Amino acid sequence: MFITFEGTEGCGKSTLIRNLSTRLQTLGVAHIITREPGGSRTAEEIRKIILNEEMDPLTELFLYEAARAEHFRNTVAPALKQGKWVLCDRFTDSTLAYQGYARGIPLPMIRTLNRIASNRKSPDLTFFLDLPVEIGLARASDPNRFEREGVVFQNKVRKGFLEIARKEKKRFRVIRVSELDPEQVCEKVIRALKSHLRKSL
Numbered sequence: 001m002f003i004t005f006e007g008t009e010g011c012g013k014s015t016l017i018r019n020l021s022t023r024l025q026t027l028g029v030a031h032i033i034t035r036e037p038g039g040s041r042t043a044e045e046i047r048k049i050i051l052n053e054e055m056d057p058l059t060e061l062f063l064y065e066a067a068r069a070e071h072f073r074n075t076v077a078p079a080l081k082q083g084k085w086v087l088c089d090r091f092t093d094s095t096l097a098y099q100g101y102a103r104g105i106p107l108p109m110i111r112t113l114n115r116i117a118s119n120r121k122s123p124d125l126t127f128f129l130d131l132p133v134e135i136g137l138a139r140a141s142d143p144n145r146f147e148r149e150g151v152v153f154q155n156k157v158r159k160g161f162l163e164i165a166r167k168e169k170k171r172f173r174v175i176r177v178s179e180l181d182p183e184q185v186c187e188k189v190i191r192a193l194k195s196h197l198r199k200s201l
């Protein structure tokens, strides 16, 4: 299984991934945790540049896709080939939401680059942790470049994710996290995974 996790800032992705990993370990499911941008040596170097430097939106897009090409070929594909599950913190949908819906780069161009960078592999399931952006931003302690863009930008990102989720109902699971504690979020994800696995058997 290739599972990706998406959301706006402060939605609790990292906590969820950690909790889910613990559950999978007890179930004996071999898996790796990885992230974008990053997840391989060169991609982590690219990450430092993206998150710290100001740049043209097009440069930003190309760097995310360059990091993805590295990460996919060196980390994701080999793990899947070994039969491991891959839990990935952000993937191609983040590029559509941030660089596309929020920054305004045409979506068809991003879809093409996403396909090239990820070798046409799309996730089996994508969880979108939906949270009002004001709540998420209030949680961010050390804001990065994107978090500093503020509420208007983050709302564009959120609307983008929700639109992608509407278009790709089979792959997406939207979880409204504002009323849930981390354990409840993890339970929902496990239930969704079990139901997906039953259907695909």
Ligand code: TYD
Pocket (backbone or CB within 6 Å): 008, 009, 010, 036, 037, 051, 064, 089, 090, 091, 092, 094, 095, 096, 098, 099, 144, 146, 147
């Ligand atoms: P990070 O600190 O990992 O944020 P988070 O914990 O919210 O995932 O920084 C990653 C940032 O990069 C995040 O603000 C979203 C952004 N991003 C894009 O704009 N495009 C992309 O394709 C990806 C993968 C991330």
